[in-house]
Amino acid sequence: MTRTYRTGTALAASLSLLLPHAGAFAQAQGASGQAGATGPLFCIDGATPPCEQEPQSGVPLLELPIEALQALAAEAQLDDALLAPYGLSVELLGEGTKKEIRQALKAARQAERRAARRAERQADAAAEEQNDAAEAQADAEAQATAEADAEQVDEEARKAERRAARKAEKQAEIEAAAEAEVAAEAEADAEAEAEQADEEARKAERRAARRAEKQAEVEAAAEAEAAAEAEADAEAEAEQADEEARKAERRAARRTEKQAEIEAAAEAEAAAEAEADAEAQALKAERRAARKAEKQAELEAEAEADAEANATAEAEAETDAEADADADADAQPKLTAEERAERRAKRAARRAERRARAEEEEVDPTANEPQETVAAAGGTEAQPAGEVTETEIDEENSRQSDEEFEAAVGAEAEIEAGEDDDGLSNFQKALLLGIGAVTVGSLLNNGREVVANTGDRVVVEGDDGLEIYRDDDALLRQPGADLRTETFSDGSTRSTLTREDGTQVVTIRNAEGRVLRRSRIFADGTEVELFDDLAQSEPVDVRSLREMEPEPVTVSASDREALLAALRAEQAVDTGRSYSLRQVREIQAVRALVPAIDLDTLTFDTGSAALRPEQAGALVDLGLLIEDRLAENPREVFLIEGHTDAVGDDAYNLALSDRRAETVALALTETFDIPPENLVVQGYGERYLKVNSEQSVEANRRATVRRITPLLQQVASAQ
Structure with a gap:
């Protein structure tokens, strides 16, 4: 028995799990001709079908977003009796957190999928049992038929013997009558054949005359038709040649026009990209310069504050200055816009080199x-x-x-x-x-x-x-x-x-x-x-x-x-x-x-x-x-x-x-x-x-x- 993967409600149950994109899966299921989910249908936004968005017929309850479910519950469009089979309630939708609602929805979808798979396995088992019973019944019927056929063969043999005897007796009578009839018929046939021979000769003469006349007419018509077709073919070929020439001219013109449009668009796009790249690089350089200037200003302000705070301690100020100098020497220098551009150019060159040797690695x-x-x-x-x-x-x-x-x-x-x-x-x-x-x-x-x-x-x-x-x-x-x-x-x-x-x-x-x-x-x-x-x-x-x-x-x-x-x-x-x-x-x-x-x-x-x-x-x-x-x-x-x-x-x-x-x-x-x-x-x-x-x-x-x-x-x- 051939097992079909995901049939009927099993696939519908699986598709009902695909929140928050249930609409796309329901459309995929409908395209394959499989049954959809049962129960009331709603629009994705909670409205009543027909819906403004696809699918216009609506989707089952389990495929609605949490916000739509909460809105329907708040508007009293859902009650506990309708929600209970899905493990939901008006109270949960109204007071529960999204996490609690999502967990309840997930549990309901998993339960539906497990039920669908159990139903599929039970259907397969039932079909297997039904096939076994049908085979047993067919075997019994074949046995009974064989026994009946044997009895019928014996009866047919006895009937055949009786028929053969009657047939032999009847045959003798028929042969005697036939001999008398044959003699009479032989005489009549001789007369008829002579008369028929005369008639056939007359018919042959008439048929020969009609065939000669008809053949002449057919040949004349064929010659006239051939001449007309030759003339029509010549005209059609000339017209087709003219049309092909006109089409070739139009195609060439369209190709030239399209190529010009493509080249113009490519040039415009290249110019726009170049301008955008230049503006982007300039903007980045300005931002980096601004950040650098801002950071430099902060450092200078801190240095001035430190100098004022330590004005009374000259020795400590000298020590701090030396420490600051050491820190500056250890710190990684900031890159200028030109240095960053140079690094980008080097990376672009290395990128081209990597592409060139990519196939040889x-x-x-x-x-x-x-x-x-x-x-x-x-x-x-x-x-x-x-x-x-x-x-x-x-x-x-x-x-x-x-x-x-x-x-x-x-x-x-x-x-x-x-x-x-x-x-x-x-x-x-x-x-x-x-x-x-x-x-x-x-x-x-x-x-x-x-x-x-x-x-x-x-x-x-x-x-x-x-x-x-x-x-x-x-x-x-x-x-x-x-x-x-x-x-x-x-x-x-x-x-x-x-x-x-x-x-x-x-x-x-x-x-x-x-x-x-x-x-x-x-x-x-x-x-x-x-x-x-x-x-x-x-x-x-x-x-x-x-x-x-x-x-x-x-x-x-x-x-x-x-x-x-x-x-x-x-x-x-x-x-x-x-x-x-x-x-x-x-x-x-x-x-x-x-x-x-x-x-x-x-x-x-x-x-x-x-x-x-x-x-x-x-x-x-x-x-x-x-x-x-x-x-x-x-x-x-x-x-x-x-x-x-x-x-x-x-x-x-x-x-x-x-x-x-x-x-x-x-x-x-x-x-x-x-x-x-x-x-x-x-x-x-x-x-x-x-x-x-x-x-x-x-x-x-x-x-x-x-x-x-x-x-x-x-x-x-x-x-």
């Missing part, structure tokens, strides 16, 4: 680095944490997928080690401990230069190109959880996230915020390790790997069959080894060993890392299939890749693409039963363009998903 970027040893991995017994923070995660200190980041990608959070760090995030404090500074333009302890800093991400540049430092734990911060973070002297951290059900997620990160090890501990004490980059990794022979590298496999998230195959695929080529998470993130030839799922129906606005609500439906099939994979194997790990177009600075694009990857991961965890610890994000900026263009192309502002479980070291340890 055959070196594992992690090969020359020693095995990473961090204090956080040793535990508090080996070395106590320098700082411990505990945070209760709520909606104020967490982000949703439809929200932009608080700081723009182009913003600079210029903070140096040694300054007052009360306003710093834990991530920035750890960076200061581990790498020494996070100010744009500063050189780090590891020799790299900071080229962008937005507070949540720092982009640095070294000999191997751009690299992004982020807090890999940002995905885990979901409302209702408690987070304990221990920061050690080397900047490494160990975070323990505790959820309401008792589950804990323990993550070890280095000073750059990169996750090194992560495991999940269930309430009963069972621990599942997801990945471990603290173990020694064998360097990757990129040259050999590229020689055996298969053709890249990219499937569309809208093709469910291909999507299912991609999520179940193992390595396309058996390389006989596993890889660290860092090697998977940083080496394209390693990632290419598993299929890429292109979210081609989900793109981002220019400069944005937030998802538009109407795009949520693009994740339905992917989210449900990832749920199924995690139910089979809780160790599954998925890499979410972010990309940008080629417009703008490469450091800017790298930070923006990394934020886009985080947004897609958030959308998956918000809408489906997908634990965030099973997702890893990585931005690649403009490095892997889908459409090879330097212009603003929407298809390049995208995200990609890969199931990287077959590549990671934890697979080998698990087996």
